[in-house]
Amino acid sequence: MNYININTWDSDLFGFSMASIISEVLDPNILCGVDAECRENSVTMLQYLCASEDIHSIHQAEKAGFHFIDIRLTFEAQLGPHILSPEKIKGLDFTLANESHIQALLSISAGLYKDTRYYADLNFPRDKVSVVYDRWVVNAVHGTFDHLCYGLFTTDQAIGFCTVRFIDDKRCVLGLVGIAETYQRQSFGTYLLQLVMVDLYERGFSNVRVVTQGKNIGAQRTYQGLQFKTSRVDMWYHKWNFCSDGIHQYLTS
Numbered sequence: 001m002n003y004i005n006i007n008t009w010d011s012d013l014f015g016f017s018m019a020s021i022i023s024e025v026l027d028p029n030i031l032c033g034v035d036a037e038c039r040e041n042s043v044t045m046l047q048y049l050c051a052s053e054d055i056h057s058i059h060q061a062e063k064a065g066f067h068f069i070d071i072r073l074t075f076e077a078q079l080g081p082h083i084l085s086p087e088k089i090k091g092l093d094f095t096l097a098n099e100s101h102i103q104a105l106l107s108i109s110a111g112l113y114k115d116t117r118y119y120a121d122l123n124f125p126r127d128k129v130s131v132v133y134d135r136w137v138v139n140a141v142h143g144t145f146d147h148l149c150y151g152l153f154t155t156d157q158a159i160g161f162c163t164v165r166f167i168d169d170k171r172c173v174l175g176l177v178g179i180a181e182t183y184q185r186q187s188f189g190t191y192l193l194q195l196v197m198v199d200l201y202e203r204g205f206s207n208v209r210v211v212t213q214g215k216n217i218g219a220q221r222t223y224q225g226l227q228f229k230t231s232r233v234d235m236w237y238h239k240w241n242f243c244s245d246g247i248h249q250y251l252t253s
Helices: 008-014 028-040 055-063 099-109 126-142 188-202 217-225
Strands: 004-006 018-021 045-051 067-078 093-096 148-153 158-166 171-179 207-213 229-240
Touching: 004 028, 008 018, 008 126, 018 028, 045 055, 055 229, 067 217, 099 126, 099 148, 099 158, 099 171, 126 148, 126 158, 126 171, 148 188, 158 188, 171 188, 188 217, 207 217
Parallel strands: 018 045, 171 207
Antiparallel strands: 004 018, 045 229, 067 207, 067 229, 093 148, 148 158, 158 171
């Protein structure tokens, strides 16, 4: 039985071994197996996602030295004829992003995701955290991580983007959603997501999910306004095994 997954992509990026606990529930036996596999694989950072209602597993995680880092909210919406295409905004082009759009999209993503748990955990090097989301965008354009990247453009710049991963032929997940800073709080995010949802329905999808952080109130209101409903509330926990060179340590004020 395996107790952890080694997060190869993340490990390669940050330069130390990262892993996730496979089980949704924790007990002393599972934690014993987790500990043995972490030692065997020299894991530096271990993450655990726990359902918010599972009080027993939360207590087990805290007793084992995990630290709460973030709330993860999952929203879900049904796609259908009720999803109406918004009135077109003159001068804006909605299209699938391609190689020629990448630099413009990266100019949006830079520094945009500071509400995420990697930013909340001060053990992660700040400069490398931003690379996570830049690579996510590039891979989505190439279809090698998420499957699609939609973009919203003027004639000379990118306004926003939304990546999408397919679960199967009926279900999909919105990945990264980003709006350029100068266009935020002007309903461009809602406009972009409406166009994305219409296109996904026309592609045959009937269900779409999206995940955001508990502290990201703006994103929650946007999704709720588009008829997304909360389907799950989870808690992210991190545990670190500090290296002897002292590189990975909590920052103090």
